Amino acid sequence: MNINVLFKKKKPKEDKMSPDFQPQEPDLLYREIHMNGSPPIRMEAKNLTVKYGTVTGVKNVSLPVYNEKVTALIGPSGCGKTTFLRALNRMHDLTPNAKVTGEVLLDGNNIYAPRVNPVTIRRKVGMVFQKPTPFPTMSIYDNVVAGLKLVGIRNKAFLNEVCEKALRQAALWDEVKDRLGSPGGSISGGQQQRLSIARALAIEPEVILMDEPTSSLDPLSSSKIEDLINDLKKKYAIVIVTHNMQQAARVSDNTGFFYVGDLVEFGPTDKLFTNPSHKRTEEYLTGKFG
Amino acid sequence: MKTLRQRNIRDYIMVSLLVLSTVLVLTPLIIIIGYVIINGLGAISIDFFTQELGSPARAMQGRPTGLVHSILGTLVVDTIGVILAIPIGVGAGIMLSEYPEHKLNPLLRVLNDTLNGMPAILKGLLAFAIIVRPMGTFSGLAGGVALAFVMIPIIARATESALLTIPWSIREAGLAIGLPRWRVVMSTIVPAARTGLITGFLIAFARAAGEAAPLMFTSFGNNYLPTHWTGMIFGPVDTLPQRLYSLAISPYAEWHTMGWAAGIVLLVFVVALFTGAQLLTRQKAL
Numbered sequence: 001m002n003i004n005v006l007f008k009k010k011k012p013k014e015d016k017m018s019p020d021f022q023p024q025e026p027d028l029l030y031r032e033i034h035m036n037g038s039p040p041i042r043m044e045a046k047n048l049t050v051k052y053g054t055v056t057g058v059k060n061v062s063l064p065v066y067n068e069k070v071t072a073l074i075g076p077s078g079c080g081k082t083t084f085l086r087a088l089n090r091m092h093d094l095t096p097n098a099k100v101t102g103e104v105l106l107d108g109n110n111i112y113a114p115r116v117n118p119v120t121i122r123r124k125v126g127m128v129f130q131k132p133t134p135f136p137t138m139s140i141y142d143n144v145v146a147g148l149k150l151v152g153i154r155n156k157a158f159l160n161e162v163c164e165k166a167l168r169q170a171a172l173w174d175e176v177k178d179r180l181g182s183p184g185g186s187i188s189g190g191q192q193q194r195l196s197i198a199r200a201l202a203i204e205p206e207v208i209l210m211d212e213p214t215s216s217l218d219p220l221s222s223s224k225i226e227d228l229i230n231d232l233k234k235k236y237a238i239v240i241v242t243h244n245m246q247q248a249a250r251v252s253d254n255t256g257f258f259y260v261g262d263l264v265e266f267g268p269t270d271k272l273f274t275n276p277s278h279k280r281t282e283e284y285l286t287g288k289f290g
Numbered sequence: 291m292k293t294l295r296q297r298n299i300r301d302y303i304m305v306s307l308l309v310l311s312t313v314l315v316l317t318p319l320i321i322i323i324g325y326v327i328i329n330g331l332g333a334i335s336i337d338f339f340t341q342e343l344g345s346p347a348r349a350m351q352g353r354p355t356g357l358v359h360s361i362l363g364t365l366v367v368d369t370i371g372v373i374l375a376i377p378i379g380v381g382a383g384i385m386l387s388e389y390p391e392h393k394l395n396p397l398l399r400v401l402n403d404t405l406n407g408m409p410a411i412l413k414g415l416l417a418f419a420i421i422v423r424p425m426g427t428f429s430g431l432a433g434g435v436a437l438a439f440v441m442i443p444i445i446a447r448a449t450e451s452a453l454l455t456i457p458w459s460i461r462e463a464g465l466a467i468g469l470p471r472w473r474v475v476m477s478t479i480v481p482a483a484r485t486g487l488i489t490g491f492l493i494a495f496a497r498a499a500g501e502a503a504p505l506m507f508t509s510f511g512n513n514y515l516p517t518h519w520t521g522m523i524f525g526p527v528d529t530l531p532q533r534l535y536s537l538a539i540s541p542y543a544e545w546h547t548m549g550w551a552a553g554i555v556l557l558v559f560v561v562a563l564f565t566g567a568q569l570l571t572r573q574k575a576l
């Protein structure tokens with residue numbers, strides 16, 4: 001069942017098959033890429049700069065996020081990976097002193113354009129944080145469907161279906177199916193992290209951002225999440241920040257290397273890891289610093 | 291370097307001082323409770339809870355008299371106060387904690403602190419000006435409004451600090467699944483902070499329930515039950531703290547005893563409420 005069925009009034013324009021329906025004019029670059037037959041770009045940062053007061057988090061970063069591919073962001077601590085990731089779903093809006101300049105295109109449209117509602121952006125660009133963040137007073141079930149239930153979807157059958165699907169995708173269903181009513185905080189840390197992923201998947205975003213999703217997990221849970229990422233990329237565009245080089249090499253198709261706020265290098269993971277074009281990248285990968 | 295023995299002695303002295311201060315805190319409390327009970331128990335009877343006070347002659351001649359009208363009046367006035375104060379106080383608290391960047395936030399903070407520091411009798415005057423004057427009569431409603439002014443700033447600050455204990459990451463998690471900000475606050479942050487909120491309501495209520503001053507020219511007082519219960523809301527009505535005061539300054543010994551008894555009822559009322567709410571929050575806590 002498509003989720004939009006339940007938002008009768010809010011049905012996106014694209015669904016209207018009226019003869020006078022005109023699709024929104026996509027950005028030129030976006031169209032060009034589609035015409036060239038290269039992998040479609042889901043998101044693209046263009047000259048993105050984020051400043052915290054006088055401190056620069058990232059400067060002038062341009063980076064594409066391809067559909068059905070995993071993009072890894074690597075680099076030493078404090079070099080702007082989280083800052084960049086949070087700019088992709090307007091998470092900086094609530095940081096009082098953060099200022100974002102430049103553009104982030106989602107399907108060709110700038111998410112920082114005036115009158116764009118950050119809430120609609122975040123429904124298309126989901127995020128999983130470093131630490132698991134189950135909603136404290138909610139059951140496992142309510143945690144998973146929170147993004148639907150709390151915007152007014154009450155259809156039980158639909159919610160049940162979404163819940164099971166999301167938990168299966170997050171490889172958590174078998175472990176919790178008999179206790180969906182117990183509190184979200186009552187499961188292990190690794191399970192809570194997969195619960196957070198299920199919660200992000202339940203709203204069927206287009207892009208999933210993950211900030212060091214396995215850094216607080218044991219190897220077994222980590223590998224489950226890596227499997228999950230491999231699975232999810234069939235359907236979503238994924239951006240993952242990781243400090244684990246092996247993990248970046250295992251799960252990603254493209255990798256960006258950040259260093260002190262700059263995107264030093266971006267390219268196919270194989271090439272970046274085996275034959276980096278920048279000295280800094282090579283030094284970082286070989287453990288000379290970082 | 292001190293020897294182990296010296297450190298042990300110091301530790302012993304410190305603990306003794308702590309015990310001493312605990313005793314000093316508890317002693318007046320125990321004396322008050324004990325004194326109130328000893329003096330008031332004599333007036334507690336079925337009549338006390340079923341009869342209205344009437345004129346002093348009733349008590350002097352041994353006719354049935356009691357404080358049912360004050361007890362019911364207290365319930366009515368306090369309920370009105372709580373119904374008004376909780377939504378406004380919680381709303382202000384949410385504004386203080388969740389919307390720090392809002393233009394009105396600093397102003398609200400200053401006004402709230404000012405209201406909190408204002409003497410309670412001025413809050414009574416305020417309620418007199420905005421309710422009693424236009425309505426042309428003293429009323430339980432005006433008393434409730436005056437008590438709400440006592441509770442609102444306390445509830446607002448308690449709500450703010452309760453909400454601030456919930457980690458920022460929970461808010462971000464809510465925003466990240468595309469929930470609007472107010473939805474995140476109402477559905478995840480407020481429920482998570484409920485124990486703190488209820489404690490805040492209780493502290494505010496306990497403070498307001500004992501106030502006599504703001505009621506003097508709002509609910510005014512009454513020796514009788516009104517003929518219809520709506521008279522308690524729209525007409526002058528009696529309350530325990532204020533009745534306690536007027537009984538105590540009366541020249542009749544019988545009324546003095548009834549004043550002590552009013553104190554017992556007020557104490558039991560507040561203690562019962564605290565215990566009840568404590569049980570409630572403990573039960574619901576995960």
Ligand SMILES: Nc1ncnc2c1ncn2[C@@H]1O[C@H](COP(=O)(O)OP(=O)(O)OP(=O)(O)O)[C@@H](O)[C@H]1O
Nearest residue numbers: 052055056057076077078079080081082083084095
């Ligand atoms: N809220 C903030 N206010 C001020 N400065 C910040 C804030 N968040 C991050 N910064 C600064 O921005 C820079 C980039 O931080 P960021 O968190 O993006 O790094 P990171 O690459 O994610 O590091 P790590 O690998 O340790 O998570 C750092 O210098 C950091 O101190």
Ligand SMILES: [Mg+2]
Nearest residue numbers: 081082083211
């Ligand atoms: Mg980070």
